[in-house]
Amino acid sequence: MRTFLGVDVGSVTTKLALIDEGNQLIASIYLRTQGKPIEMIQAGLKEIEKRMPPGSEICGLATTGSARYLAGVVLGADLIKNEITSHAVAAMHHVPDVQTVVEIGGQDSKIIIIRDGVVVDFGMNTVCAAGTGSFLDHQASRLDVKIEEFGEYALESKMPVRIAGRCTVFAESDMVHKQQMGHRTQDIIYGLCQSLVRNYLNNVALGKEILPPVVFQGGVAFNQGIVRALDEGLKTHVSVPPNHELMGAIGAALLVHEEVEVEGIGTRFKGFDIIQMDFQTSSFECGGCPNNCEIAQLAMNGRILARWGGRCGRWEKMIEEELTIS
Secondary structure, three states: OEEEEEEEEOOOEEEEEEEOOOOOEEEEEEEEOOOOHHHHHHHHHHHHHHHOOOOOEEEEEEEEOOOHHHHHHHHOOOEEOOHHHHHHHHHHHHOOOOOEEEEEOOOOEEEEEEEOOEEEEEEEEOOOHHHOHHHHHHHHHHHOOOHHHHHHHHHOOOOOOOOOOOOHHHHHHHHHHHHHOOOOHHHHHHHHHHHHHHHHHHOOOOOOOOOOOEEEEOHHHHOHHHHHHHHHHHOOOEEOOOOHHHHHHHHHHHHHHHHHHHHOOOOOOOOHHHHHOOEEEEEEEOOOOOOOOEEEEEEEOOEEEEEEOOOOOHHHHHHHHHHHHO
16 A cells, blocks of 8 residues: 655644545544654654554655754655645645635644635744644643633633733733632633634734635644634634644645655655664854854764755755765
């Protein structure tokens, strides 16, 4: 069996999705990155190997997410794609006529506008935590409520309270004030869900033409309180696809499947021996121009395998020349 692997390495979670030639998901892994992307990539690959059907092989591999370049070098990716493209492709695979994709993750959120199967606009929030999953995580701990139960509490709300959500600091202060006033925990929790959605619509989605069908992706889509708040905020039905937390990885897998089929090339995937390898990461400031770019580099056994992060590509080109010579 020919299979295709998508790997989405983010700041909070690492996801791997394995699809077959019919683009059906046959195995997946969802891990906390914990600030150790290489270790999580190796751990995820180890689990994928265990779950692969007998006699199957990986014929294409793609990476996406904030650490996609690092993951691509470590694994030997055939394709490295940004999160916007990967999430859009996965959304269109599940809902072919989708026009708006809402994606809310642990540390960032994004909106993707699609018309006639083409991405025409997008917006991202990578600075403020108030419109992301970490906002809810933090408030859940303050309320002594498990984040997995957050959605259930929110759906029990009868009179949600309005909580300032433009900043996590203000939201926390406002939430404590509402507690002191005697409001029910359920109403405070749903108020927090509405606050997150307001922040998202007033910042990430500001100025975007949001048309149905609307697809909601990312780990936060587990929270039914946020789904309900989005329905109310957008005044339209918001659909949550199966495996919504894996959509970046699924999109990457779909893209590399298409690439391999069209180009008819063999994979550069380095194999499962990667699980045992010892990689080292570091960074330095270039200093070659006033930009002072921070250059990240990956090494193994003292040999530099890759460098990235500069605006001009100087260090990447040097590595390419070294590899060509050797």
